[in-house]
Amino acid sequence: MIKATNDTPRIDDASACDVVVVGAGAAGLNAALLLGRARRAVVVIDDGAPRNAPASHMHGFLSRDGMPSAALLELGRAEVARYGVRFIDGRVERITHGYEVHVAGGPVLRARRVLVATGLRDELPGIPGVRERWGKDVLHCPYCHAYEVRDRPLAVLGTHPNAVHQALLLRQWSDDVLFFAHTLELAARDRERLEARGVRIVEGRIGRLVVDDDRLRGVELTDGSVVSRAAVFLSPRMVPRDDLLSGLGCATDDDGWVVTDRTGRTSVTGVWAVGNVADPRAQVVTAAGMGSAAAFAINTDLLEEDVDHAVERHRATVAVPGRGDGR
Numbered sequence: 492m493i494k495a496t497n498d499t500p501r502i503d504d505a506s507a508c509d510v511v512v513v514g515a516g517a518a519g520l521n522a523a524l525l526l527g528r529a530r531r532a533v534v535v536i537d538d539g540a541p542r543n544a545p546a547s548h549m550h551g552f553l554s555r556d557g558m559p560s561a562a563l564l565e566l567g568r569a570e571v572a573r574y575g576v577r578f579i580d581g582r583v584e585r586i587t588h589g590y591e592v593h594v595a596g597g598p599v600l601r602a603r604r605v606l607v608a609t610g611l612r613d614e615l616p617g618i619p620g621v622r623e624r625w626g627k628d629v630l631h632c633p634y635c636h637a638y639e640v641r642d643r644p645l646a647v648l649g650t651h652p653n654a655v656h657q658a659l660l661l662r663q664w665s666d667d668v669l670f671f672a673h674t675l676e677l678a679a680r681d682r683e684r685l686e687a688r689g690v691r692i693v694e695g696r697i698g699r700l701v702v703d704d705d706r707l708r709g710v711e712l713t714d715g716s717v718v719s720r721a722a723v724f725l726s727p728r729m730v731p732r733d734d735l736l737s738g739l740g741c742a743t744d745d746d747g748w749v750v751t752d753r754t755g756r757t758s759v760t761g762v763w764a765v766g767n768v769a770d771p772r773a774q775v776v777t778a779a780g781m782g783s784a785a786a787f788a789i790n791t792d793l794l795e796e797d798v799d800h801a802v803e804r805h806r807a808t809v810a811v812p813g814r815g816d817g818r
């Protein structure tokens with residue numbers, strides 16, 4: 492393990508580094524695993540803020556269902572380290588073309604290829620109680636966490652246009668789902684669909700979530716009335732942690748997300764982006780798969796370069812006797 496320090500930045504063992512991976516979530520770690528097993532020299536840099544850290548457990552990953560969220564990453568790091576991959580605890584603040592990777596207060600690494608797997612940030616609505624209970628009994632992904640609160644009194648908070656879909660979906664897990672309209676203007680069609688699906692609509696603004704004894708108890712409206720609930724769902728605004736990619740000039744789509752091919756290759760030569768930084772829908776298993784696909788592509792890209800160099804060297808050696816120029 493390399494620690495970031497406040498020493499003068501230095502180029503760290505430039506020739507030995509094939510790939511720098513930024514981000515040690517499922518996406519970055521799975522890429523590092525494949526690249527390490529392919530005997531590439533890999534450095535993984537991570538600043539210790541995986542997206543699902545607020546949730547104690549992780550679901551929906553075959554053979555890992557229900558595992559503590561942090562355990563997957565700890566086990567992953569240990570596996571990856573077995574293949575000689577090096578880790579730096581620190582934040583990458585800049586990547587330059589070429590590629591120099593600048594760690595805040597620490598080394599500057601030079602890599603032949605860069606994989607950015609920095610995830611995304613969930614922007615939560617400013618309702619008191621939401622941040623405190625996020626990932627515990629304030630949830631966003633029914634596929635990840637609804638089974639654990641099945642058949643309980645649930646609610647969806649109308650803080651995002653996706654809320655109606657979320658409520659329609661959530662009925663698969665409970666007969667008792669309330670929709671708090673809050674700031675959302677519901678179209679007549681939405682109302683009809685919610686009612687038809689057995690979701691009851693609660694009008695009025697939400698004042699706060701009622702939390703007691705480390706548990707969500709209910710939703711309080713601004714008129715002071717409290718509706719008891721065991722868990723609430725909402726859709727955060729998902730913002731990619733893509734400063735490094737935008738700094739490199741990677742192309743984005745109309746919604747502002749970096750554009751990649753199916754292997755995670757961005758518009759900038761030598762730079763890949765995988766996991767939630769490129770796809771907000773990616774769950775842990777999907778992010779891991781994206782990392783794996785990128786590792787194949789990066790290794791193939793490096794192989795092509797290695798072979799080109801080998802051919803150049805080969806030609807230089809075999810060309811000498813055949814020159815026929817008398818020298």
Ligand SMILES: Cc1cc2nc3c(=O)[nH]c(=O)nc-3n(C[C@H](O)[C@H](O)[C@H](O)COP(=O)(O)OP(=O)(O)OC[C@H]3O[C@@H](n4cnc5c(N)ncnc54)[C@H](O)[C@@H]3O)c2cc1C
Binds near residue numbers: 518546773
């Ligand atoms: C509350 C919650 C619960 C969830 N539960 C589940 C679940 O049960 N099952 C499931 O499949 N999915 C779940 N998810 C989704 C899951 O979090 C993502 O699918 C997964 O984290 C994506 O992996 P990733 O590798 O792309 O990003 P992350 O896991 O977020 O990893 C990105 C890493 O990059 C690091 N990083 C970012 N910027 C820098 C930088 N500049 N320098 C260095 N390091 C940096 C971060 O510290 C972080 O460690 C949940 C999400 C939330 C919010």
